[in-house]
Amino acid sequence: MDRLGLLRHAAKVASFSSRRLFTSDAAAAPATAARITSHYSKFPRDKDPRWEGIDMERVSDEADVVIVGGGPAGMATAIRLKQVAQEKGQEIRVCLLEKAAEIGDHILSGACLEPGSLMELIPDWKEKGAPLHTPVTKDKLYFLTDTGKIPLPMFKGVPMYNHGNYIVRLGNVVRWLAEQAEALGVEIYSGTPAYEVLYHEDGSVKGVATNDVGIHKDGSPKPTFQRGMELHAKTTVFAEGCHGHLTKQLVRKFNLRSNAEPQSYAIGLKEIWEIDKAVHEPGLVMHTVGWPLDRHTYGGSFMYHLNEGDAPLIAFGLVIGLDYKNPFTNPFREMQRLKHHPSLEPYFRNAKRIQYGARALNEGGIQSLPKLTFPGGCLIGCSAGFMNVPKIKGTHTAIKSGMLAAESIFDTIHDPLLSSGQKTKGLEPTVYEERLKNSSVYKELYAVRNVRPSFHSSLGLYGGVAYTGIFNVVLRGKEPWTLSHGGPDYQKLKPADQCTPIEYPKPDGKISFDLLTSVALTGTNHDHDQPAHLVLQDDAVPTSRNLAVFDGPEQRFCPAGVYEYVTDESTGKPRFQINAQNCIHCKTCDIKDPSQNINWVTPEPGGGPAYSGM
Numbered sequence: 001m002d003r004l005g006l007l008r009h010a011a012k013v014a015s016f017s018s019r020r021l022f023t024s025d026a027a028a029a030p031a032t033a034a035r036i037t038s039h040y041s042k043f044p045r046d047k048d049p050r051w052e053g054i055d056m057e058r059v060s061d062e063a064d065v066v067i068v069g070g071g072p073a074g075m076a077t078a079i080r081l082k083q084v085a086q087e088k089g090q091e092i093r094v095c096l097l098e099k100a101a102e103i104g105d106h107i108l109s110g111a112c113l114e115p116g117s118l119m120e121l122i123p124d125w126k127e128k129g130a131p132l133h134t135p136v137t138k139d140k141l142y143f144l145t146d147t148g149k150i151p152l153p154m155f156k157g158v159p160m161y162n163h164g165n166y167i168v169r170l171g172n173v174v175r176w177l178a179e180q181a182e183a184l185g186v187e188i189y190s191g192t193p194a195y196e197v198l199y200h201e202d203g204s205v206k207g208v209a210t211n212d213v214g215i216h217k218d219g220s221p222k223p224t225f226q227r228g229m230e231l232h233a234k235t236t237v238f239a240e241g242c243h244g245h246l247t248k249q250l251v252r253k254f255n256l257r258s259n260a261e262p263q264s265y266a267i268g269l270k271e272i273w274e275i276d277k278a279v280h281e282p283g284l285v286m287h288t289v290g291w292p293l294d295r296h297t298y299g300g301s302f303m304y305h306l307n308e309g310d311a312p313l314i315a316f317g318l319v320i321g322l323d324y325k326n327p328f329t330n331p332f333r334e335m336q337r338l339k340h341h342p343s344l345e346p347y348f349r350n351a352k353r354i355q356y357g358a359r360a361l362n363e364g365g366i367q368s369l370p371k372l373t374f375p376g377g378c379l380i381g382c383s384a385g386f387m388n389v390p391k392i393k394g395t396h397t398a399i400k401s402g403m404l405a406a407e408s409i410f411d412t413i414h415d416p417l418l419s420s421g422q423k424t425k426g427l428e429p430t431v432y433e434e435r436l437k438n439s440s441v442y443k444e445l446y447a448v449r450n451v452r453p454s455f456h457s458s459l460g461l462y463g464g465v466a467y468t469g470i471f472n473v474v475l476r477g478k479e480p481w482t483l484s485h486g487g488p489d490y491q492k493l494k495p496a497d498q499c500t501p502i503e504y505p506k507p508d509g510k511i512s513f514d515l516l517t518s519v520a521l522t523g524t525n526h527d528h529d530q531p532a533h534l535v536l537q538d539d540a541v542p543t544s545r546n547l548a549v550f551d552g553p554e555q556r557f558c559p560a561g562v563y564e565y566v567t568d569e570s571t572g573k574p575r576f577q578i579n580a581q582n583c584i585h586c587k588t589c590d591i592k593d594p595s596q597n598i599n600w601v602t603p604e605p606g607g608g609p610a611y612s613g614m
Contacts, residue, residue, distance in 0.1 A: 070098030073381025074239030076402030082184035099193035104171035137283030159390035169613035204426030205376025270317035282307035295460035358559035376426020408432035523610030
């Protein structure tokens with residue numbers, strides 16, 4: 001299939017996904033639905049008589065490099081591959097697949113951008129109109145008590161020092177990067193989720209297959225059913241972002257964490273507000289730690305004052321480590337009550353909230369970096385986990401990792417000394433890992449490797465702040481030890497009977513809001529008549545274990561109201577319900593579920609949030 005054919009196919013696949021606001025799956029599901037999970041990843045279709053006679057052939061195409069994911073890392077890889085090819089006078093076909101209906105729709109970050117990597121990738125970024133409009137002019141950091149605030153020192157050398165950085169809306173930056181990539185000849189296919197990893201006979205990665213479309217909620221084929229297509233490559237780059245659906249599979253298959261700790265995560269919730277001009281300070285960056293979180297729950301807030309157009313905008317959000325222990329913790333409601341703190345509430349008076357979203361982020365650092373390459377491909381950006389936690393930044397490291405991967409892939413394909421030594425059909429860019437470990441990215445992450453795990457001491461927040469000040473600032477990360485995260489996040493949750501329920505105040509509808517009103521601002525949608533892409537390994541586990549032992553934490557850690565425990569009218573007993581249309585693709589459920597019973601997979605094309613410059 002030629003490029004035009006691939007474009008037509010991608011557009012046809014994407015057209016099957018309707019744009020609907022959230023509703024309850026229970027209301028849309030047929031009354032005869034007997035099970036929660038009906039996805040074909042759990043129930044193979046070759047054993048389902050409803051699929052007899054259905055054409056399961058896939059069309060295929062081939063590129064030199066396929067990139068899965070259209071965030072900063074994926075775009076940087078695509079751009080750098082084309083740049084190097086031009087420099088060397090070579091041709092290289094680069095295809096990038098993005099699951100969002102439009103590039104940038106699923107991008108969410110604070111975001112305060114450290115611009116060094118972008119400047120290296122595109123030196124004339126200003127002339128080309130990069131949407132970096134707000135240089136940081138002022139830094140503030142506070143420790144909050146329940147009624148007051150204590151200023152903490154901010155000076156050069158402290159990880160959160162932001163002078164020289166830019167406050168951006170990262171979705172807009174990614175859209176601009178896509179324009180630069182397409183100008184260089186990169187083929188970008190949005191609304192085209194990569195669902196399955198394909199392998200050669202020798203076990204190396206061959207490429208990916210996109211989602212099938214046209215499947216009823218009960219798992220049976222619709223008249224419009226169409227098989228996904230295959231896209232093969234010499235090397236496949238996985239840039240899915242934090243806790244990628246395919247990255248999880250690759251980590252298991254190639255044992256990429258054999259010498260690494262489990263990844264540690266956080267959930268970041270964010271809102272965009274139009275505020276009163278009287279309290280708007282373009283370029284102000286403000287962070288807080290402390291209240292409303294207890295000292296054993298890692299997290300903090302951010303407020304960034306944008307300077308874009310005439311509207312006085314701020315980005316406000318809360319990040320909470322997903323290693324929290326109390327199952328009654330509700331990250332969304334923590335953020336809502338935080339806005340009523342005396343030091344923050346004035347910003348939200350006479351203001352209007354215009355956007356909301358949430359996303360998981362990596363916090364494991366160096367300790368949790370997996371092996372970056374495998375036969376046929378590599379991991380970049382947040383798929384690998386290059387976020388600098390105390391800086392609360394990962395975009396610059398993601399871009400740099402993509403550049404290093406691109407150069408390594410190009411050399412592997414075109415350098416006879418590198419390509420001739422390959423023992424598998426899918427090429428492994430082995431030099432990428434060495435180059436990454438010799439780069440500024442690794443040096444930066446190594447220096448802060450102990451900041452996040454230092455919060456695991458009995459002192460919690462106080463110990464972490466002290467460690468950051470004494471060791472990270474004074475010793476610059478040269479201490480001769482490396483602390484551990486102490487196991488995966490989902491194992492940290494305590495049984496409900498060992499914890500105190502948290503009473504959250506009722507939202508006022510002006511500064512604080514209910515969850516479904518917030519989800520409406522994400523623009524999220526999924527066709528209701530498709531199998532839920534939140535796949536349960538066992539439908540009974542939510543009520544038999546999660547509800548019984550942990551009081552159903554899914555209904556609290558999900559920032560979009562996807563999971564509910566409702567009373568079954570026929571039995572009078574609790575029943576687990578998945579409202580898949582609400583899903584904003586944050587991946588928190590896949591990470592924090594204490595039973596590890598939820599497997600997040602890509603939904604049909606075009607589904608998910610429609611963030612605008614988040």
